[in-house]
Amino acid sequence: MTAQLEVRDLAVRYGQALAVRGVSFGIERGETLAVVGANGGGKSSLGKAVARLVGSTGDVLLDGTPVPRTAVAAVGAGVVYVPEGRMVFTQLSVADNLRAGAFSVRRKHDWEARRATLYERLPRLAERASVRAGLLSGGEQQLLAIGRALMAFPSVLVLDEPSLGLSPSAVVTVTDFLREIQQEYDMTVLLLEQNAAFAAKLARRALVLELGVVREVVDAATLAEPAPVPADAESAERQ
Ligand SMILES: Nc1ncnc2c1ncn2[C@@H]1O[C@H](COP(=O)(O)OP(=O)(O)O)[C@@H](O)[C@H]1O
Ligand SMILES: [Mg+2]
Secondary structure, three states: OOOOEEEEEEEEEEOOEEEEEEEEEEEOOOOEEEEEOOOOOOHHHHHHHHOOOOOOEEEEEEOOEEOOOOHHHHHHHOEEEEOOOOOOOOOOEHHHHHHHHOOOOOOHHHHHHHHHHHHHHOHHHHHOOOOEHHHOOHHHHHHHHHHHHHOOOOOEEEEEOOOOOOOHHHHHHHHHHHHHHHHHOOOEEEEEEOOHHHHHHHOOEEEEEEOOEEEEEEEHHHHHOOOOOOHHHHHHHHO
16 A cells, blocks of 8 residues: 655755754555654654745645645645644634635635534634634644644644643643544544654554664553663562
8 A cells, every 4th residue: 555645765954954864754645643752852853844934945845746845735635734833823813713724725615614514513612713712722723723724624634732831621622622523524644743652552553763863663552651661670669
């Protein structure tokens, strides 16, 4: 089976510095692939390169067709990036933030219908449709940022640290919403996360990215397990 999203030998360079050094992977339709690793490892650079927000070398293919190298065309092709730190338009209302996400959607009927569906799913945002987004909580802003991306009818979502800085209860709300999206839209997701336990709740497979290189590909479930107790600590405990 060929992957819906295929990334081949992707590299991102900032001046002399190589942030992503030849990364390759595929994601099946409806699959969530996590990319985990410490701060500075290259997760955001990788995600932005896939969404064509930074320059890169290598190939990004969606259903076998190269994703155009400009960001607006990439959205049109179906790849949408949800930025780290949410980046909602704080001065705009919730409704207008969602509207902005649909800039690539021609027919008013289509984006209005999608917005209505999102409001059904996220009643808290529906209640606050005319409120300025800057007044929402962090968790609500994250839901809005994801909702804004869904307004473009993406086939691939790139989520950059969706759990970062959220309260434990907000993390649960965001997790539940992402699970609904996975199922309802059969969404293909590239999930960039420092929080391995959160990644394990949504993904089956994870790439561990270190200094721009894929160190290993792991079963995401192993990320949620506590670190193994060293053998000598265990025997000390028994004594
Ligand atoms: N716009 C930029 N200009 C120069 N260097 C950058 C830029 N963005 C990121 N970097 C560098 O690229 C490396 C990877 O960063 P990043 O992709 O943000 O990693 P992560 O998202 O895993 O924290 C880091 O060393 C970072 O300092
Ligand atoms: Mg990052």
